[in-house]
Structures are given as C-alpha cells and as structure tokens.
Amino acid sequence: MTRQAGLFDPAAPGFEEIELADARMRFMPRFYDPAEADRLFDLLLKETDWRQESVVIAGQARQQPRLCAWIGDVGYAYSGLSLAARAWSPTLARIRQQVEAASGHAYNSVLLNLYRNEADAMGWHSDSEPELGPDPAIASLSLGATRSFRLRHARRRDLRPLSLALSHGSLLLMESGVQRFWRHAVPRESAPCGPRINLTFRWIGAG
Numbered sequence: 001m002t003r004q005a006g007l008f009d010p011a012a013p014g015f016e017e018i019e020l021a022d023a024r025m026r027f028m029p030r031f032y033d034p035a036e037a038d039r040l041f042d043l044l045l046k047e048t049d050w051r052q053e054s055v056v057i058a059g060q061a062r063q064q065p066r067l068c069a070w071i072g073d074v075g076y077a078y079s080g081l082s083l084a085a086r087a088w089s090p091t092l093a094r095i096r097q098q099v100e101a102a103s104g105h106a107y108n109s110v111l112l113n114l115y116r117n118e119a120d121a122m123g124w125h126s127d128s129e130p131e132l133g134p135d136p137a138i139a140s141l142s143l144g145a146t147r148s149f150r151l152r153h154a155r156r157r158d159l160r161p162l163s164l165a166l167s168h169g170s171l172l173l174m175e176s177g178v179q180r181f182w183r184h185a186v187p188r189e190s191a192p193c194g195p196r197i198n199l200t201f202r203w204i205g206a207g
C-alpha cells in the first residue's frame with residue numbers, strides 16, 4: 001500500500017521524553033518520513049518570502065546570519081525588529097494542523113528560519129518575548145541538513161549542556177520550563193553542510 005502524501009507515517013513512534021531539569025521537552029525524530037520531509041522542504045524553500053533581517057544588538061544594527069520569514073494571525077516584534085502578519089499558505093496551514101494535533105497545543109504563528117549552509121547560525125537565547133506569555137509551548141520542526149541544537153541551563157552550572165541532532169523531518173516540543181530555565185542555540189558548523197529549514201510554531205497572545 002502506498003502512503004497517501006500528507007498523512008502521518010503509521011510506523012512513526014511517539015514522542016520520546018528528553019530529560020531536562022526544571023523543564024519538559026519531547027522529541028519525535030520521524031514526525032515526517034523522509035519522502036514527505038523532502039517534499040515539504042522543497043515547497044517551503046520555494047514558496048517562502050525569505051529575507052535577511054537586521055537586528056539591533058547593544059545599539060548596533062547587524063544582519064542575522066540566516067534568512068527568515070514570519071507567518072501569523074498577528075504581527076510580532078523582537079530585538080527591535082517588527083514582523084507584519086502574513087497569511088498562511090496551504091502548505092503551512094496543513095503543517096500547523098498536523099503539529100497541533102501531535103503536540104496538543106494550538107499555535108497562531110510560525111517563525112521560519114533558513115540556515116543556508118554551515119556558516120548560518122542562531123546565537124544563545126530563550127524565546128521569552130512578553131507576547132509569548134510566561135511559559136510558552138513552542139514546537140520546532142526541522143527539514144533539510146541535520147544541525148546540532150544546544151541547550152544550557154540559565155543559572156545552574158552543575159548541569160551539563162545538552163546537544164540534540166535535529167534531523168530531517170523531526171519535531172521537537174519545547175514545553176513548560178524550557179524558555180524560563182534554559183537557553184538554546186544553533187551554532188555554526190565547522191564541516192560543510194547543506195541548507196536547513198526550521199519552523200517554530202508559537203502562540204502569540206496580547207503583549
């Protein structure tokens with residue numbers, strides 16, 4: 001029997017819990033099977049209005065080392081950058097629905113990031129803008145090249161940092177405590193690697 005495009009892989013295992021002090025994180029390595037993940041990668045690469053944004057850090061405007069796009073029912077602002085609301089494409093609307101069903105959370109926006117190669121990266125941060133609320137649940141879908149996702153506790157030095165390989169078609173749920181107690185980053189890689197698209201689904205409330 002051939003699998004109908006767009007349905008979950010019936011063989012996909014459930015989420016595995018990632019052990020993290022003060023926080024809950026769940027991971028599904030094969031949320032999309034490789035064929036569906038390939039298809040979504042190609043669609044999103046082509047359909048997205050990718051931009052390289054500048055952010056203001058310590059009073060200095062700097063170009064981000066990656067491309068991004070924002071889709072949402074409402075606009076968004078971070079690091080002095082404001083992103084206007086944009087409509088959901090059929091591709092993104094369907095992914096959102098599937099991520100909502102699997103995670104049990106609702107999302108009204110998604111930030112897309114395109115890491116063009118090994119030199120693109122995201123620095124240490126937590127997603128803690130006031131619009132996200134005090135303890136957000138964020139779902140992170142990865143497509144394309146596997147990149148390493150690092151986590152370190154914001155205060156406790158006795159805890160070891162963690163590194164997760166976010167592979168093609170994987171879904172990571174950052175739930176209670178992750179943004180409050182941990183920081184995360186996607187560092188540059190020393191070895192050459194191809195492009196990667198990451199989608200973080202978020203719920204933006206009243207700021």
Ligand SMILES: O=C(O)CCC(=O)C(=O)O
Pocket residue numbers: 111113122127140149166184186198200
């Ligand atoms: O690319 C990733 O895996 C992380 C993205 C991220 O942390 C963010 O968009 O806030």
Ligand SMILES: [Fe+2]
Pocket residue numbers: 125126127184
């Ligand atoms: Fe983040």
